[in-house]
Amino acid sequence: ITYYSRPIGAFQPIYTSGYIMDKFAFDDLIFNVGLRIDRYDANQSVPVDPYVIGLGTTVGEMNTAQFGSDYTTPANIGSDYVVYVNDINNPTAVTGYRDGNNWYDATGQLVTDPFTSIASSGKVNPLLEGGVQRLSSKSFKDYEPAVNIMPRIAFSFPISDEALFFAHYDILTQRPTESNRFNPIDYLYMSNRNVLINNPNLKPERTVDYALGFQQILSRTSSIKLEAFYRELRDMIQVRSFVGAYPSTYRTFDNLDFGTVKGMTVSYDMRRTGNIRMTAAYTLQFAD
Numbered sequence: 001i002t003y004y005s006r007p008i009g010a011f012q013p014i015y016t017s018g019y020i021m022d023k024f025a026f027d028d029l030i031f032n033v034g035l036r037i038d039r040y041d042a043n044q045s046v047p048v049d050p051y052v053i054g055l056g057t058t059v060g061e062m063n064t065a066q067f068g069s070d071y072t073t074p075a076n077i078g079s080d081y082v083v084y085v086n087d088i089n090n091p092t093a094v095t096g097y098r099d100g101n102n103w104y105d106a107t108g109q110l111v112t113d114p115f116t117s118i119a120s121s122g123k124v125n126p127l128l129e130g131g132v133q134r135l136s137s138k139s140f141k142d143y144e145p146a147v148n149i150m151p152r153i154a155f156s157f158p159i160s161d162e163a164l165f166f167a168h169y170d171i172l173t174q175r176p177t178e179s180n181r182f183n184p185i186d187y188l189y190m191s192n193r194n195v196l197i198n199n200p201n202l203k204p205e206r207t208v209d210y211a212l213g214f215q216q217i218l219s220r221t222s223s224i225k226l227e228a229f230y231r232e233l234r235d236m237i238q239v240r241s242f243v244g245a246y247p248s249t250y251r252t253f254d255n256l257d258f259g260t261v262k263g264m265t266v267s268y269d270m271r272r273t274g275n276i277r278m279t280a281a282y283t284l285q286f287a288d
Contacts, residue, residue, distance in 0.1 A: 011181050014041040014145075021152075038204070039147050040175045042134035044182040046201040050252075051098065051245045052138055053187045058211075058238045059097065062127060067094055074108025083127040086120040091127055095120055095177040103244070114244035122263035124244040135188055146203045148173045162217040170209040176202040176237065179253045191247040196239065199252040206234040206251065221272040233259035261287045 021034035060079035083093035096118030113116040154168035182200035213227035236257035263285025
């Protein structure tokens with residue numbers, strides 16, 4: 001049966017998690033130690049190669065005879081590198097190679113811009129399987145589940161009945177909440193429009209958090225707390241252009257941004273005294 005309506009299945013991600021935590025004391029140190037494990041599976045198809053929407057050919061798969069008897073692959077080019085040629089329909093010479101996001105010219109030298117060193121007639125042409133562009137099930141693969149291990153450690157150390165030091169170390173993740181729905185129509189008509197498309201291969205964002213603080217009782221009903229913190233924000237989702245992609249350069253989302261946050265917080269807490277209760281806090285932070 002042939003379905004010309006191209007039905008697209010529902011987005012049904014699989015998310016599982018579990019954690020274990022324990023609290024114990026060692027001399028005057030009080031520990032809270034935990035471990036959380038998350039597994040996120042988008043449960044959908046993703047492109048095999050985001051730079052070649054179709055079926056590209058690697059060095060190990062190519063037929064070297066079509067490029068002449070004097071053709072040799074540079075020594076630093078691996079068998080799994082994608083091959084680029086001078087003409088998409090009638091290739092007669094190799095113009096470059098690609099390993100992931102790294103581009104190489106025909107001599108094996110690393111280059112930064114494929115349009116200046118690898119392109120032919122203004123186009124970056126991959127060596128296609130069978131010599132034609134075919135968008136089929138072979139162009140896609142299953143999403144590889146992301147497993148995140150997140151340890152969490154916190155401890156406090158009382159130095160008197162009225163003061164204590166405390167610290168913690170946490171790893172937190174957040175799975176993609178938007179822009180990750182797989183829609184094969186985006187790839188089918190990519191060469192005819194310039195739009196921002198979803199990336200079904202997005203991974204969870206990750207935060208690593210460190211903190212060190214001091215708390216002091218000021219009176220029977222009030223206390224002050226000083227806390228310094230440092231956070232690393234990894235795999236943040238940002239717009240990315242796949243320059244040199246086939247059949248055309250396109251924009252999508254990817255886990256490529258990174259940030260740091262440094263700062264401190266001063267907070268004052270007054271328990272109910274008469275008819276008044278007050279909590280105040282001031283935070284100064286620098287984000288890059």
